[in-house]
């Protein structure tokens with residue numbers, strides 16, 4: 001079942017079911033094991049590779065032209081690439097963009113991330129849809145020496161994301177303040193000078209643009225590490241608490257995050273969560289989360305807000321989901337995916353405590369979901 005890119009492959013992707021995909025390696029020359037997902041976004045590969053929620057995952061890009069605008073110093077969602085590796089259809093060409101400062105391959109190599117090009121990503125994506133996000137091993141060796149059997153064994157040995165707490169591996173080491181706002185043309189990123197609401201953002205692997213959106217909605221943001229306790233959070237006297245996105249299994253991270261969230265819920269302060277934060281808020285309220293077959297990863301996912309009937313075009317990146325059937329009384333579903341009807345938002349009926357599965361800070365709509373940050377700010381003003 002080999003899909004050779006050329007006569008001398010320098011990278012090999014092995015799936016746990018024994019399928020092998022050969023291609024041209026770029027980025028770091030090394031080997032990694034991870035879960036494999038596919039992302040259908042046509043743009044934003046730098047943001048995707050640096051989204052901390054991708055820890056433990058290798059991303060297959062279904063859009064064929066990846067790397068063609070290089071990378072730049074502004075688009076990182078965190079300091080380092082976090083996704084374990086990338087799979088693309090073509091070898092990246094020379095970057096052509098006024099913001100580019102580096103080639104994708106050099107940037108990946110410098111940061112120890114491995115990539116394979118020349119793969120039949122349509123065939124691979126179909127395999128992922130059919131078998132569910134597979135466990136894989138990806139090796140890049142400039143000499144082209146691969147032990148296929150050993151690679152398949154490595155793929156099979158990967159423990160899987162279920163039960164894995166990865167937030168601790170990507171959270172900040174210490175608390176810090178954040179005042180950078182969203183990109184504005186032509187100023188670039190500017191500083192928040194007139195913040196009205198004191199927000200504690202708990203960092204389970206927060207994307208920078210979420211923090212920028214909070215600052216842009218008038219929040220004075222203090223970021224705390226994932227292991228922050230209720231006392232740590234309330235010690236800052238916040239007007240509101242934000243729960244960030246992040247990698248891994250919400251139930252595993254929830255072992256320490258849920259007690260913190262439940263402590264915060266005993267106080268009557270607004271809470272807003274995104275993605276992993278959404279899933280863990282749901283757990284704290286008594287609902288359950290489930291592992292999806294192959295998850296949602298893309299930038300064109302339609303989500304309906306139930307109350308208004310309005311549809312937002314959203315960016316998604318999740319492999320777990322809140323089971324909408326398990327919401328306790330007092331909590332209602334606010335948003336659903338129009339792709340598969342899965343839960344995309346909840347709120348407490350009587351209090352400003354709410355969260356969404358999609359990423360309102362990413363801008364595929366382009367600004368369809370920013371109202372959620374404004375809603376959080378308004379709940380603190382109220």
Ligand SMILES: NC(=O)CC[C@H](N)C(=O)O
Pocket residue numbers: 053244245246247248249250274275276277317318319320321
């Ligand atoms: N983007 C996120 O926060 C992802 C949440 C969780 N790790 C999931 O895969 O579902």
